[in-house]
Amino acid sequence: MGKTNFKVEKYYKKARVGVLKTPHGEIKTPNLAFVATHGQIKLLNKADHKKADPDLMIANTFHLWVNKKVPEIKKAGGIHKFFGHKIPMMTDSGGFQVFSLGFGKMHGTGKIANKKVENRKLKADNPVKISDDGVIFKYNNKKYKLTPKKSIQIQHDIGANIIFVFDECTSPYHNHKYNLEALKRTNDWAVKCLKAHKTLNVHLETESPSLFGIVQGGIYEDLRKKSSRFIGSLDFDGFGIGGSFGEKQMKKIIGWALSGLPREKPRHLLGIGKIKDIFTAVEQGIDLFDCVIPAREARHGIIYTKKGKINIKKFKPLAVIYKKDRLKAQRLATIHNIKFYKNLFREIRQAIKNGQNLSTLRKEYNLR
Numbered sequence: 001m002g003k004t005n006f007k008v009e010k011y012y013k014k015a016r017v018g019v020l021k022t023p024h025g026e027i028k029t030p031n032l033a034f035v036a037t038h039g040q041i042k043l044l045n046k047a048d049h050k051k052a053d054p055d056l057m058i059a060n061t062f063h064l065w066v067n068k069k070v071p072e073i074k075k076a077g078g079i080h081k082f083f084g085h086k087i088p089m090m091t092d093s094g095g096f097q098v099f100s101l102g103f104g105k106m107h108g109t110g111k112i113a114n115k116k117v118e119n120r121k122l123k124a125d126n127p128v129k130i131s132d133d134g135v136i137f138k139y140n141n142k143k144y145k146l147t148p149k150k151s152i153q154i155q156h157d158i159g160a161n162i163i164f165v166f167d168e169c170t171s172p173y174h175n176h177k178y179n180l181e182a183l184k185r186t187n188d189w190a191v192k193c194l195k196a197h198k199t200l201n202v203h204l205e206t207e208s209p210s211l212f213g214i215v216q217g218g219i220y221e222d223l224r225k226k227s228s229r230f231i232g233s234l235d236f237d238g239f240g241i242g243g244s245f246g247e248k249q250m251k252k253i254i255g256w257a258l259s260g261l262p263r264e265k266p267r268h269l270l271g272i273g274k275i276k277d278i279f280t281a282v283e284q285g286i287d288l289f290d291c292v293i294p295a296r297e298a299r300h301g302i303i304y305t306k307k308g309k310i311n312i313k314k315f316k317p318l319a320v321i322y323k324k325d326r327l328k329a330q331r332l333a334t335i336h337n338i339k340f341y342k343n344l345f346r347e348i349r350q351a352i353k354n355g356q357n358l359s360t361l362r363k364e365y366n367l368r
């Protein structure tokens with residue numbers, strides 16, 4: 001369907017190195033999409049983007065939509081022309097906001113289960129209204145309805161190279177029954193997204209974006225494998241693994257989620273970016289990631305090194321800069337963290353190419 005072409009160049013056990021070709025350049029995999037929620041990485045200007053030189057970025061469909069930026073982006077000819085980006089771009093579908101603005105907020109949790117709230121009494125009313133037809137969000141005192149068809153239309157208007165189907169990301173505290181209901185919705189929405197995508201492609205004058213399906217199913221083996229078989233059987237250009245799970249469950253769940261996916265297509269682990277999780281996922285055969293961690297922690301004064309994280313507010317030489325010009329320090333920290341993660345993935349790719357066990361490289365990083 002899309003113009004994205006993927007080729008696996010080498011395997012080492014399950015880990016693999018590949019190249020993902022897009023109209024805006026090649027992505028060497030494994031790799032990370034840095035989060036550019038509103039189309040640019042937060043705090044960075046055009047010159048900063050050039051210095052940081054990310055290989056790939058992912059923008060947030062929901063926030064661009066509710067902030068009414070999409071018509072401007074479409075009029076400009078797409079997100080690359082609007083922001084002046086020269087690199088490959090992704091957009092999510094809005095599916096994560098179904099979780100983060102709904103059950104995630106209710107349950108007081110992110111994608112990874114927080115042990116501190118496992119036994120808390122969960123609230124009953126979800127501020128996000130989910131039905132088989134779509135989702136109604138209440139955001140900034142206004143209501144917004146997002147459907148599979150609308151999500152695909154918005155993403156086409158934004159004009160990223162890689163887009164995702166609209167799905168329901170469940171909470172780590174949802175039981176098997178709820179995950180089954182959500183999975184049926186997600187599978188139904190995937191078919192609707194694929195149909196909408198193909199219809200829009202007929203009228204496109206530019207190259208079509210590549211559409212990735214998403215595997216869901218929570219922490220349940222039968223549901224993950226069921227989702228993987230179904231989503232893997234559809235005509236997608238690549239696949240995302242979504243939903244939530246516990247840190248110790250990640251390896252098993254990735255294995256279940258990959259079980260029904262074609263090996264020749266790229267696999268993206270959505271919303272995961274801790275270094276130790278990256279190693280775990282790459283060893284299972286994941287090609288792509290996206291995460292807010294590098295930029296978000298930089299804004300809080302945290303920079304990454306192989307010896308561990310440094311809080312620049314407590315590190316005397318850097319604390320002076322932070323105190324004198326906080327914004328500049330945050331920008332520099334963001335650029336540093338992007339380069340750190342770029343180098344991490346460069347070393348991971350090289351280790352796989354060399355046929356080295358990733359555990360050797362893993363030991364070079366302080367994974368606290």
